[in-house]
Amino acid sequence: MAAYLTYWLENVAVHHLRETTHTRYTACVHRYLIRGLGKKKLTKLTAKDVRTWLNQLRTTCQCCERGIDTARDEARCCAVGQCCRKLLSPLTLTYIHSVLKSALEHAVREEEIPRNVARNVRTGTPRPRRFEPLTADEARQFLTAAGGHRLHTLFELALHTGLRKGELLGLRWGDLDLDRGTAAIRRTLQRTAAGGLTTLPTKTRASERRIALPTRCLQSLKLHHEQQQREREAAGTTWQHSGHVFTTVQGTPIDPTNLTRAFTTTLRRAGLRRIRFHDLRHSTATLLLEQGVELVVIKELLGHAHIGVTATVYAHVRLRLQRDAIDTLGIALHGPAITETAIGDGDEPPPCAALVR
Structure with missing residues (x-):
């Protein structure tokens, strides 16, 4: 063997x-x-x-x-x-x-x-790894704290699109179409034992995709491009052109470990609990589900190979939305008296699916 x-x-x-x-x-x-x-x-x-x-x-x-x-x-x-x-x-x-x-x-x-x-030989199915996505209030709090950081645009893009860390760091200006508001996800940046910081193909074939960019992110990317041009002028001959959207002040790609360190510092500044950078991706999907976005749309945005992956990972969110949906149906069938009873209980938050939609 x-x-x-x-x-x-x-x-x-x-x-x-x-x-x-x-x-x-x-x-x-x-x-x-x-x-x-x-x-x-x-x-x-x-x-x-x-x-x-x-x-x-x-x-x-x-x-x-x-x-x-x-x-x-x-x-x-x-x-x-x-x-x-x-x-x-x-x-x-x-x-x-x-x-x-x-x-x-x-x-x-x-x-x-x-x-x-x-x-x-069967080993049993392990419980999926727990993650702690940010709530909508925490996400706003995080973005406010990141406002003065030079990587504010990266954090904003991560929360709005659910891109993986490597996909964000591997993004190049040639992948963006700011006029049409789209981004082509073609590669990922990772540190490997043999080659150091290396650009690799996306995680799976489904991960290679084109996504729409929110208007807010488009504005931030334009400002970020102007900031990068100023950093390039300040660096002079020491600037190392890599074509990446997010770089160091010398123009070199950002090490994923350094991004994690900056992310943790921003969380601390915002007064939020410590989470992984990957939990920003989970936060995006969770918030989209809670806003009633269809699972197939989230699957395409995140670049999952199969919709079953998306459905399994976010099963807990779908269960909560089912509870909200049947509570809303109860209100429609029996009148607002049930709402007062549900709110008075104190164990569950009031039904909110109708308001969210």
Whole structure:
């Protein structure tokens, strides 16, 4: 298994995966798969072997297993006999299982094994990762705090369009049609282990799309272009033209880590709770759903490959909108007396679907 997994990474996966994905696959293979199944014969691997290993992995403290505490300057838990029980999350276990399935699937194609035994093992469906989108009031508060920042236009565009961080940083002036009010999303900017800051194709084929830009963002982009021209004149010969919409004061692309740092600082200045930059994308979709925008429109805007992805991620919002809808129907059928009862309860906010529409 160890030999085959190494071969699969170096000769197969490297040609079919994005560099960042291949880096995660490599870490997963060396950290978990080879350590747990590396000595097994590929042709003799059974579903029972995979299930037994996954069950053991589920209950093993990773701090003990990988010597995390031992590597510290001063041990404070597992190395001194006080196990911290650092267990893998269900989401991580599912990811490890999926990498193993991908590797064995190729072994089936090359007729190394007759069937993919990992497919016969069920790990269960993990709960989707929770996210904390901004409310409409918090979004306005955030934009107000970002007003004086040189990347105010980027933050505004992120909230209005739901673009990913890499898509925003990879945006070039040639991708924008400010007269027609559209933007072509063709690439993403990411930091990779081999090439540093690198421009890559979009996450999926569906992610390559053309979106409409709000009037407010068009005005901000024009002002941002003027600001960039002033920065270019101030930089003089040190300016490095990259063609990107959002750059440093020297014209170079912005490192995603630095953008995250600026975003966190802006949140703190606005007095808001700490969230991920990606939660701006979730905020856009949530606010659009609450305004009654159809799911298929949101799917196209976000660049999801399938509408099922959009429906699954924002199921909690749709459930709340269903509650609002049936409460509104109750008002229509039984009169406003029900509204007073619902408001007086205090446990649920008053029905608001009709007002939002």
